[in-house]
Amino acid sequence: MNMDHMNHATSSASSSAATSMSSMSSMSSMSSMSMSMVFVNAHNTPLFSNQWTPSSSGAYAGTCIFLIVLSIIARLLSAFKAVMEQHWLDTHLNRRYVAVAGKSTEAGRIDADPDAKVASLVTAQGVEESVKVVRRTTREPLPWRFSVDLPRAFLFLVITGVSYLLMLAVMTMNIGYFCSVLAGAFLGELAVGRYVQANEHAH
Structure with a gap:
């Protein structure tokens, strides 16, 4: 009985010491962390x-x-x-419309567009045609x-x-x-x- 009691006491003391050391280590770590924040x-x-x-x-x-x-x-x-x-x-929103002969309705709409900018277009045949650059105002994702x-x-x-x-x-x-x-x-x-x-x- 005495031996069992001594072993139990020794085990309890060791456990307490380990817990104490763990607590001290945790406190030291917390202290070092708080000290590093300056x-x-x-x-x-x-x-x-x-x-x-x-x-x-x-x-x-x-x-x-x-x-x-x-x-x-x-x-x-x-x-x-x-x-x-x-x-x-800008590259996505800018659209170019060519005023083609016989398409007066589209050409008229482009001419009346206040956001359109006057530009020119040289075709493959070397003919310069009337062009309007119209900026789209939609804001959908590209x-x-x-x-x-x-x-x-x-x-x-x-x-x-x-x-x-x-x-x-x-x-x-x-x-x-x-x-x-x-x-x-x-x-x-x-x-x-x-x-x-x-x-x-x-x-």
Whole structure:
């Protein structure tokens, strides 16, 4: 009975010790997590990998400049995508009507269209005919085209990748990295923000 009692006591003590150690480990982990959620100004904060750890103030400044440029590139890519979206939309909406002899009804309707723009068309026989460029006003989704949707998907992929890299830089909680990303976003918006805004207002 004494041996059983001693074994039971030893087992209980071991279980209590394990539970205590687990609780301490959990508390330590939570404490380290809460401590990491504050900005630091260390010049040796790794970026993206341990191999990219600035070892001097110059290397740290170079890393910050890289983040500024990367943030500007992110905004440039967004602006480029906005311009291409407008181009693809214009290509889809613009329709060309040729005023053919004997089709006075269609020609008259085109001439009366206030949205039509005067243009010219050179046929295979070299004859220049009267043409009106009429812009459609419908807003249905564009039809799927490999020549459009593949570049769009690739642009979105690049923009997403760059955005996640910037997010990882901000998550280091390094104040220099954070300010560099903000500075790049400001400069990028200052340079090409009007293209993005114009596309958003057009839709």
